[in-house]
Amino acid sequence: DTAVSQTPKYLVTQMGNDKSIKCEQNLGHDTMYWYKQDSKKFLKIMFSYNNKELIINETVPNRFSPKSPDKAHLNLHINSLELGDSAVYFCASSQTGQAMVDTQYFGPGTRLTVL
Amino acid sequence: GQNIDQPTEMTATEGAIVQINCTYQTSGFNGLFWYQQHAGEAPTFLSYNVLDGLEEKGRFSSFLSRSKGYSYLLLKELQMKDSASYLCAVRTGGFKTIFGAGTRLFVKA
Numbered sequence: 001d002t003a004v005s006q007t008p009k010y011l012v013t014q015m016g017n018d019k020s021i022k023c024e025q026n027l028g029h030d031t032m033y034w035y036k037q038d039s040k041k042f043l044k045i046m047f048s049y050n051n052k053e054l055i056i057n058e059t060v061p062n063r064f065s066p067k068s069p070d071k072a073h074l075n076l077h078i079n080s081l082e083l084g085d086s087a088v089y090f091c092a093s094s095q096t097g098q099a100m101v102d103t104q105y106f107g108p109g110t111r112l113t114v115l
Numbered sequence: 116g117q118n119i120d121q122p123t124e125m126t127a128t129e130g131a132i133v134q135i136n137c138t139y140q141t142s143g144f145n146g147l148f149w150y151q152q153h154a155g156e157a158p159t160f161l162s163y164n165v166l167d168g169l170e171e172k173g174r175f176s177s178f179l180s181r182s183k184g185y186s187y188l189l190l191k192e193l194q195m196k197d198s199a200s201y202l203c204a205v206r207t208g209g210f211k212t213i214f215g216a217g218t219r220l221f222v223k224a
Contacts (some may be wrong), residue, residue: 035214041200043158043214056211090157101146101165104155106213 003027006091006107015115019075020077021110030086031055033076033092033104043090049074050096067101078112082100119143119215121203127193129220135188135218137203145206149177149188152200152217161201162188190220198222 004025012027025032033056034046048056050067063079074091088109094102118140133195133200139147144167150158164170164179173216185213192195200217 040216041219042216043202045211045213048211101163102206102212103148103160103163104158105188106159108157 001085004096004105005109006026006089006110007112009108010111010113012113012115015081015083015104017078017081018079019081019112020075021089021091022076023076023107025072025091027093027095027105029093029095029105030071030101031096032068033094034074034076035090035092035106037088037090037109039087044097045102047074047076050057077107081112083114086112088112096113117207117213119203119213121201121207121215123216124219124221126223128144128222129193129195129222131187131193132138132168132191133220134210135203135220137186137188137190139184139186139203139205139215140211141205141207143208144181145181145208147177148204148206148212149175149185149186150202150204150214152201152202158202159166168211193222195224 006023031050035046037043047066052068064100065077068074091107092104094104096102121137149161152158162177169178174191179186202217203215
């Protein structure tokens with residue numbers, strides 16, 4: 001039943017490690033997103049894929065690499081984790097198109113803590 | 116640049132009406148969204164405006180004035196469960212949606 005799911009829900013790791021977060025949507029949407037929400041609750045777009053093609057790539061360190069094996073999945077890999085990477089990462093999806101209201105449906109979030 | 120402003124916090128009483136304002140300056144405009152986010156949870160969609168005027172949906176209404184770069188979310192008959200953050204977001208063009216920092220609403224008995 002879950003529309004947008006993410007794993008893991010919590011991730012605690014040491015500085016310098018490499019970790020991945022997975023996202024899947026079963027809504028049949030063609031666009032997926034990664035957002036970072038920091039301690040001030042500001043939700044900031046990182047990446048967006050439309051039909052497996054990267055369409056938004058904000059100013060994000062190249063330690064962050066998204067991968068979309070198909071339009072239902074968008075994973076986020078982070079290399080050499082830093083303290084400042086600690087945040088909640090939300091995956092979202094939407095059905096896009098000029099005639100459509102691209103309401104975004106968010107996953108439950110992954111709380112990443114870097115020690 | 117892109118800028119979305121909304122108050123950081125508001126407090127209101129159960130049963131009352133509260134209006135949360137949002138002003139925006141963006142390059143391009145293709146609609147304005149309001150999302151609700153409870154603490155520790157994901158944002159969920161509340162409303163969408165692309166034309167000027169008021170959209171009503173139950174206890175929640177949203178207003179847009181494109182010429183003024185202004186929107187508000189009106190919550191009526193406040194309930195304790197309405198305590199949450201309310202995020203104003205603007206779709207600027209293409210596939211990009213920019214979110215404001217959110218307004219934390221506290222509903223007191």
